[in-house]
Amino acid sequence: MCVSVTFIAIVDGAITTVALPSIARQFHLTTAALDGVVVIYPVCLAMAIPASAWLVERFGGKRVLLTALAGFLLSSLLCGIAATLGQLVAYRAVQGLSAGVLFPASAALLFSTFNTEEQVRISRYMIIPQQIAPAAAPVLGGLLVDRLSWRWVFYVNIPVGLPALLFGAVFLAAHRGSRPGRFDLPGLLLSASALGTLMFGVSEGPNRGWSSAAVLVSLVLGTVLLAATAVFELRVRHPLLKLRLFANRLFRDTNLLNLVGLIPIMGAMYIGPLFLQQAQHRSALESGLTTFPEAFGVLLTVQLVGVLYARIGPRLIVGCGTAGVSAVLLLFATCDAGTGLWTFRAYMFLLGVAMGCFFVPTTVASIATIDRRDLAHASTLNTVVRQTGGALAPAAVTTALVLGTPSAAAANPPVAAYQHTYLVLAAIAALTALFALTLPDGPARAAARATSGTSAGSPVPPEQGQEPCEARGGGAPDRPGARTGDWVG
Incomplete structure (x- = not known):
């Protein structure tokens, strides 16, 4: 359920750019005039995030998640049938508002249901859509636009999201709301x-x-x-935003890592296609296939991270991972117009291997010492930080490219500008690695060890237990933890 939700929300944020030229022709506009179609999505997403924690606490995770998903799918349909640019921008705004609730609501539901050991395992599954979606979006978008029409970049959400919506309505365990106080x-x-x-x-x-x-x-x-x-x-x-949670050092430091660390990580994903298509004049398909090995590297590493997390803690894992990101970015800085595709693919795979050490530990450690009653608020703040870091990445890359490009060649940055940008990203990753090595991960290891002996069907200690849930159909007693046979997401 949550994997599907994450996949379609990430894809929708990235796939629209591919369709802009076709949309411009449809409405007899320039591509630059469609800037609002792209920008309105992250703006509205950011605006909706603060309300998500209160909504989850008041109405319950299941109800909020399914309502937001229904709104996302309906707005996707409306985007596809939009007859004017104004309608398209308005419906994209609704998409962004829905996505702004989807991300923190799904995270809060997951983390309030599973203990720390299970959270590590679940994060290994959640990383799949987070890595596959950005890599697949350009390829999928190109195929849909070329073979069908630009409207299908929005319609494609429905066959993926509708089964998830029906599945969640039937099998997702209900999560009772509480009285979170005045809105x-x-x-x-x-x-x-x-x-x-x-x-x-x-x-x-x-x-x-x-x-x-x-x-x-x-x-x-x-x-x-x-x-x-x-x-x-x-x-x-x-x-609405429980900023006092930042007084918790582990929560604060992991969020700082996400804010700064996502700049070189997502920046590398953003600059790769630009380098291949502009500096090496590769096709969009060649670019997509060349950057895709990064996803395989991430998926390989997160399996190892899941085993090592409770043993050595997030500090060494994240520190070594971000140091590895810095080293690989230095390799990218040596690429030029003559660098072969397979060399670039090898670097992308190594980048994914290093990146895989970042996502799961920072996610799990950020809520390791948070009171279960504050999980919805913690998930909301985590989402705000990650969205901000993700938005800063392309801004940092574009700015570095502009600074490294002579004014006479502003439309086509030289290879040296890309190399300069990779060096800037490598420096940020190196600083992030140094900060990661100061992470106070003793509490995170203790939380992981406290539940490492707990099977999926065993009770969870009270401080690690989930918020009260009621089974579908009502009448079932509240229970801590989750059992293997329970459909919770």
Whole structure:
């Protein structure tokens, strides 16, 4: 259930770019005029995230997850049948709002149901859509646009998401809501405005220029609103964003790792296709097939990480992984116009091997010492940080490329600009590795060891137990932990 949800939400965020030229021809516009179709999705996604924790606490994880998925699928259908650009942008906004609830709601449901040992195993499955989706989106989008039409980049969500929606409605264990306190409307208005404005500035900075009035106003206003949000949320009794969780050092440090560490990781995924298509003049299909080995490297490593996590802890795993990312980025910095595809594919595979040490440990360790009652809030904050880090990656890459490109060749960066950008990403990854080695992972190892002897069918210690659940159909007693035969996601 959650794997399907994650897959379609990530694909939808990446696949639309491929269809822009075809959409422009349909509406008799330039591709640049369709910027709103792309930007509105991450902006609305960021605006919806703050409300997700309160919704999960109030109405229960199952109900919120299925409602958000239904909204996502309906808006996908509407995007496909949109008759004007205005309609398409409006429906994309609904998609973004739905996705902003989907990510934290699915994460909160998973982490409140399973203990630490099971979370490590589940994260090994969740990494599959997170890696396959970005790699598959350009190839899938190209095939749909060429063979059918641009409308199918939205229709494709329905055959994947509808079975997941029906499956969840029938088999997903109900999660009772609680009384989370009065809804923090001022906090929502402040946080949504701050995150949406910042996301717009970060997304548009590389396109419009960081010195453009719209970008500068967005970044300054977003920063002011974010500061106001922090001050307000720390004072209110029932905050929408429980920023006090950042007082927990392990939670704070793992989120800092995600914020900064995702820049070189996602930046490498963003710059690879650009280098292949612009510097080496490869086709989109060749580019997609050449960057795809990264996913195999990640999937290989996460299996080993799942075994080592409880034994050596996240500190060494993440530190060594990000150091490996830095080393591979230095290899990419040696690539030029004559570098063979198989050499580039080998580097992409090695990059995936190193990246695989990052995702699972930071995800599991971030909630290892969080009270179970705060898991929905922790998942919301995790999602905010990851979305921000993911948005900063292409902005950092594009900015580095622009700085390394002579003004006369602005439309076509030289090979030296790409090499310079890879060096910048390698430096950020190296700094991230040094910080990762200071991670206080003793509590994370203790939490993993406390549940390592607990089978899937055994009770979980009270402090690691899930929030009360009620089985489908009602009447079943609340139970801690999950059993192998329970369909929970």
